[in-house]
Amino acid sequence: MRPIAAVTLAALLALPLPLATVQAAETASSGPMHALSLYGDIKYPADFTHFDYVNPEAPKGGAIRLSAFGTFDTLNPYTVKGTAAFGIGLTQTTLTVPSADEPSTEYGLVAQTMELAADRSWLIFTLRPEARWSDGQPITAEDVAFSFQILKDKGQPLYNSYYSNVTGVEVLDAKRVKFTFSPGENRELPSIVGQLPVLPKHYWATRDFAETTLDQPVSAGPYRIASFEPGRQITYERVKDYWAEALPVSKGMNNFDRIRYDYYRDVTVTLEGFKAGAFDFNSEHSAKNWATEYKFPAVSEGHVITEKVPVKGPDREQGFIFNMRRAQFQDPRVREALAYGFDFEWTNQTLFYGQYTRTRSFFENSELAAVGLPGPEELKILEPLRAQIPPRVFTEEYQPPVTDEAKGGLRANLKKALDLMKEAGWTVNAAGKMVNAAGQPFTFEILLRQADVERMVLPMVKNFERLGITATVRTVDTPQFISRVQSFDFDMVSAVWAQSNSPGNEQRDLWSSTAADIPGTSNLAGLKSPAVDSLIESVIAAPTRADLIARTRALDRVLQWSFPWIPHYYGAFERIAYWNVFGRPAVTPNRGVVFQAWWFDAEKAAKVVGRKGGF
Structure with a gap:
């Protein structure tokens, strides 16, 4: 859930x-x-x-x-x-x-x-x-x-x-x-x-709900829209007579009188805007930026606070998703092979300053993640499905490829990839191109919406070239990205999605055979597996927390060995930076910062130099 x-x-x-x-x-x-x-x-x-x-x-x-x-x-x-x-x-x-x-x-x-x-x-x-x-x-x-x-x-x-x-x-x-x-x-x-x-x-009742609208609708939340310029900014103002203000679920929440979102279309410009004091709070997703860009004077002078907040439980799972609706990605050996082209160890040390851990589970950083071999409770769930799921579910612990210099490094990984591609019917021709039995070359496009992700993708593209595979990178604006993803108009996409400590009905949308055929769902991979469908229903029907854990781990194992993605990485923390104008509660829950519970501290703000965030 x-x-x-x-x-x-x-x-x-x-x-x-x-x-x-x-x-x-x-x-x-x-x-x-x-x-x-x-x-x-x-x-x-x-x-x-x-x-x-x-x-x-x-x-x-x-x-x-x-x-x-x-x-x-x-x-x-x-x-x-x-x-x-x-x-x-x-x-x-x-x-x-x-x-x-x-x-x-x-x-x-x-x-x-x-x-x-x-x-x-x-x-x-x-x-x-x-x-x-x-x-x-x-x-x-x-x-x-x-x-x-x-x-x-x-x-x-x-x-x-x-x-x-x-x-x-x-x-x-x-x-x-x-x-x-x-x-x-x-x-x-x-x-x-x-x-x-x-x-x-x-x-x-008198409007077309399916159409876009810039009319401010009647609403019932703690804020209303004060002003906006499409694509540039939107400002919300607190509803002073909010009907739920005194409820226990609202106490201490929604404390800012006005909240304005300014739109940026370049992540570098966004960060420079924060450093210049143009906005007040930044959740930093770039390890490189965190390591190199937060040494400006406002930080050393105490006007900007930087902090890594621990987070427990699955949250943001991310990876390169294969669109298995495409013919070249339908063989699991091909998907497994391409994962050997992503050199996480080099990427982590060179680009991310060693800040991340490799993702291996679809429920990473939680008790729901499948580790080791299936235990007795998982085997009870998996055995009836044995004929429908990859045999390695029962015999091996899934681990994403590791670039181990003692075992040949990246060269050994690419050799493994070539072997898998050959098993799947692909060979390298005299021109050095990976082709199938009909002589068709292996080509695909990687769809992105943020240019800063290219620095991670382009080295992987070079590794694919060494295999004879041509991968191109296309970075598009947000509306085009959303439109293409919703219509499954991509070969591979860098994607992030949310998980929870209590998975359930949403897994149908992520992985079910039905969702694979419905544009706009989250089954970006197009996975169709009767076994996965059955496991999803078992997760939904789990009568106890212990059952939920065992059934989710069983689902995780089958997903892992289905290779619907090349997993990225995670950090069990969130990086935040903010101008020192806030008060915040003494307690931060395991899920991370609840920004709605922060408040504006006028006394602190009066001492801050360089902030332009007020309006």
Whole structure:
């Protein structure tokens, strides 16, 4: 399960139940609850006043600037068309919100209470009477049901599979709405239904939800749009009479009066903007920049703070994804071979200053990652699928290629790659080109959207050349990149996606055979495997945390030996740099910085020299 801002619900709306049936069903339930959890491990009691990782007395005020990359042309983040503005989620609302210091617990936001059937076949949300839209109208059960339907009909296809076990939604009265689930074990369904974005029916009923729009929609979040210039900047202002301000889930959050995102189209210019004080907070993803670019005077003088914050659990998985819809990538031996062309050890030391560890799992940095050989619990899951999965799942621990100088270094790796390519029917001709039996050369394109990634890709391209393979690099702007990725119009792409400590329904979107054929999903690799489909369903149906871990590890093993990617690297930390104008809570959860819980410190800001971030 991962928190989402926009989903499409792939389900059929059920007919309303007779009143007597509803009343009978409601008696066999949990009773009203303040939170939903995957396995019942709820940290905060019903009378909690705030999360532990906030300062409930944090002052409100101040104006800060942040950066955004690329451009935007729509204020609707829920559809395929267009590129939504950064920060637009600040204006939105959901039924529940997750806590950042628990693996899988959601607390009521628009929903005051949740009532879950004893057999988990249905869930009733009772909405808060004070919940209202920015135009003053109350948020109703009709809005929730409408949101379900409009996202299903016209929203992004990305999460069609995420809600495929929701079979109906029913308005019980003005403040009560009921979701019905298909039979079977799917423990996270109640929690992920709580993540449903709630949209105003009265606003969208007369507008085309599927189209891009620069009209500011009616919303119900803690911020509203104050001003914007498409592709240049967007400014949000805090809603002073925000209806949820006093709720425990809101205490200590959303403290800045104004937040402005300025758009940049070059990462080098972005960093120079931060150093010049043009914006206030920077999350640095470049190891080279971190090692070489944060030695400017404002840092040594204490006006800019740099920090590496430890992070536990899977978060950003990244790699070069093969589009297996392309003929040249359909043989797993070819995909395995090309991984030998990426020299991680050289890349890490030369380009990244030794800051990273090689990724080997699709759930890296967590207990969910498969290591060693399958244990007894995993074997129970894998044995019935033995005929459908790579044999090495049972006999070898997957490890990505290592450039070991004592064993021949890169030359030995390329020799291994050539052997694998030969096994797959490819040979090097007299002209030094890798060709198939028909004489067709092996060529492909690597799609990027940030030019700074080229320094990592180009040495790999040179290694491919030594194999007789022609790989070209194409770096495009953000709208073109998004359009091509959503339509699977690429050969290989450098991609990043989110994982969570409690994987579940979102794995369908990442790896299922169904998702492979739906443009806009996250199955970029186009993986189609009945075994993977079965393992995904077993993860979704895990009845306990121990079962979830074993089933996720089994899925991880099969993905590893399917070679859908050339894995990159990770650091169990996030690098942040910020002008010293902030206050922050004493506690940072394992998942990392919760920036919404920071606040503007006017006293600090008065002492800072060189900052231009205010506006």
